[in-house]
Amino acid sequence: MIVQGPEPVSAGPPRLRDRLYGILGHATASLVAHRHTRAVSPAWTAIVAAILAAVALPITTVVWLALNPADNIWPHLVSTVLPGSVARTLLLSGGVATLAFFVGTATAWLVTMYRFPGREILDRLLVLPLAVPTYIVAYCYVEMLDYAGPVQTHLRAAFGFTSVGDYWFPQVRSLPGAILILTAVLYPYVYLTARASFAQQSVCVLEVARTLGRTPLATFVDVALPIARPAIAAGVAIVIMECLNDLGAVQYLGVDTLSASIYSTWVQRSNIGGAAQIATVMLLLVAGLFAAERTARGGARSHHTTGRYRAIPFQEIPGWKGVAAATLAALPFVFGFVVPLIVIAPDAATHLKGALSSGFLPAAGNSLLLATLAAAAAVAVALILAYARRVAPGRFVRNAGRVAALGYAVPGTVLAIGLLIPLAGIDNQVDALTRSTFGVSTGLLLSGSLFAITLAYVIRFLAVALAPIEAGLGRVSTNLDAAARTLGESALSVLWRVHLPLLVPPLGAAALLVFVDSMKELPATLLLRPFNFETLATHVYSLASIEQLEQASLGALTIVLVGLIPVLLLHEAIAGGRPGGSRTSG
Structure with a gap:
């Protein structure tokens, strides 16, 4: 026995039918996109606004x-x-x-x-x-x-x-x-x-x-x-x-x-x-x-x-x-x-014992600590800015990256003045509150601390971290986001479970660039450092200012050697970037 199903209902001429299907599909896609947009928390925009406020401070x-x-x-x-x-x-x-x-x-x-x-x-x-x-x-x-x-x-x-x-x-x-x-x-x-x-x-x-x-x-x-x-x-x-x-x-x-x-x-x-x-x-x-x-x-x-x-x-x-x-x-x-290396390398080798006893090791440890903190913080902030532009692409968020990158143009001396006063004001308010309430002085919690220097580094070198991270995110298809969201993932979980594993190379490059720039930074460090706190940059500056460059040579040589790696990586990225040619041809 043959069971005959219902006859298909004609929707008019083929062209009209195709147009109706197209309109229906477009409406469905728009509805899904609208639901995904509404699913994005406004907290992304609020966080971006807070970052811009810190940069503008x-x-x-x-x-x-x-x-x-x-x-x-x-x-x-x-x-x-x-x-x-x-x-x-x-x-x-x-x-x-x-x-x-x-x-x-x-x-x-x-x-x-x-x-x-x-x-x-x-x-x-x-x-x-x-x-x-x-x-x-x-x-x-x-x-x-x-x-x-x-x-x-x-x-x-x-x-x-x-x-x-x-x-x-x-x-x-x-x-x-x-x-x-x-x-x-x-x-x-x-x-x-x-x-x-x-x-x-x-x-x-x-x-x-x-x-x-x-x-x-x-x-x-x-x-x-x-x-x-x-x-x-x-x-x-x-x-x-x-x-x-x-x-x-x-x-x-x-x-x-x-x-x-x-x-x-x-x-x-x-x-x-x-x-x-x-x-x-x-x-x-x-x-x-x-x-x-x-x-x-x-x-x-x-x-x-x-x-x-x-x-x-x-x-x-x-x-x-x-x-x-x-x-x-x-x-x-x-x-x-070559000429600077000819000067500092022999001095560093000849006066190695004197350099080690003149405060090189504590300064190197402080530089390592500060540069690591700055690199981690700058990469985290840059990742938030770049990802917010992807999931909440409003005009404000789209322009946030450009505004945040302006911190690189602000000289370190200007950053130091602009950060010290508000941070000292917060310290004074907290200290007055604890004195009146508990009879205890908190002292300087923010100004004259590692927090102040790290914040200055992050503001100044945020553009350095933002460029490779934005480029890395741009190479990740938005289809991955859409697929993850349809499976019930939030914007934050998509970042954690999908994007972070794919962004390891650009995140590493960004961290390395910020790390090295922080190791070399002198003006902001000189003006914001805590009392008796030396980095390699301030250590070399202090010894050279009293004409003891021989003792400073080991610190100077260390800064130079650390800086070689990202410079060579940056060159490889630029010189090997011509499509259609070999590495040696472009």
Whole structure:
């Protein structure tokens, strides 16, 4: 027996039926998406708002202090301190940015487009100066080039000079000396950004320029350089921000910049209101830098018109010309890394016992502790910001990452002022409450503690942690989130059970970058550390300031060696990033 089912009900012509099914499916998907959106707790947005408030706290405090000082010394600052400090800061930043632009772009173009002896090794070596803090390089060059240093000592012996009046030698402790020394350390920021941009450029565009009769130099100036302008502008902006943040090098070289003026006004003159007013001027310079960087970018964008990529066709530089090219390309690495290493490595080996007895081990332990705390906290905060943007993509949360990343542009001296006052206010309130209630003084719980330094590190280096974590999350398909949510998982459990196992590499990279930057940070540590608390950075600074660089060499060498790992990893990520080419071809 055949059982006949009901006849299908006709829904009209096929086109209309398909449209009805499409509308129904779209409505169902919208309903599911709406339910998932409603399932996301508003706590994510609240946490993001709290993070942004913490990032904005030091800036708000500095501006408030500048506008409401205990003693109004604006007239004194404007007439005496600010003109010279602003002028020296602009000259230093402008000089370093200009030299770093020429050195970084020239070496990046040479390494990217030409083949010569030692090119692949130099490609890696040129980034190594980033592992050496500016203040360590300044100490090394002063020890080597000062009047009592080996260079002038041998010069006097060779030519029979008996006093400084018998000959002329350039002063290393000067503004030109500071420009050259900071350039030797900071040019890799431009090199890395320019290298990445040149490696990603279309070979076809460059070949068309050559077929139209352009020389290699004209192709670089008229075609490659304008395309790379946004990336190079970003690298130059980072160089200027590092110049604004620098304290140890400029103090040691005798260049009274805004950062040094903030430190001396606060610590030596005990006038925190005046320091806040100088810090406000520095914030205005940072804002101007951001505006100039956006103008330099000019909204320029470039893209490939095809999905096919070809390896970059290297142009051979044969014979002595190739040797000369390799020598010129190696000079920045020699001045920025080899020379400082030649100074501190023998001193560290010779004075090892003295360095160990002068406080190296406690300082190393404190640095390890602080850097670990800062790395863990910064990675946790960056993960929250990046994931909140994924699960609660409102306009406020979307823009939160950009705002939080601005902390990297705030110099350490400004951060220190902006954090110390509110944290001290909280300590005073808690202390007054416990005194009146229990008759017990709590002392300093937040200000002058590890919490204050860790908070400063997190605010300053949050952008460093945020970049790799956002990139890692971007590579995880949103289908995984949708599948987990349909199985009843909450947004938090999806993060814990799905995303964290997939994000181990970017989380590790972010933690490593923050760890190393925290090991090198000097201004914020110097101003916020507890009494008698030394890190490797402050240990080296304190010994060098009393001309005991031999005892400081072991600490300086340790900072350099720790910094080598992330620098090389960063280079590998950038230099190997061209699609369609081998590692050596891009």
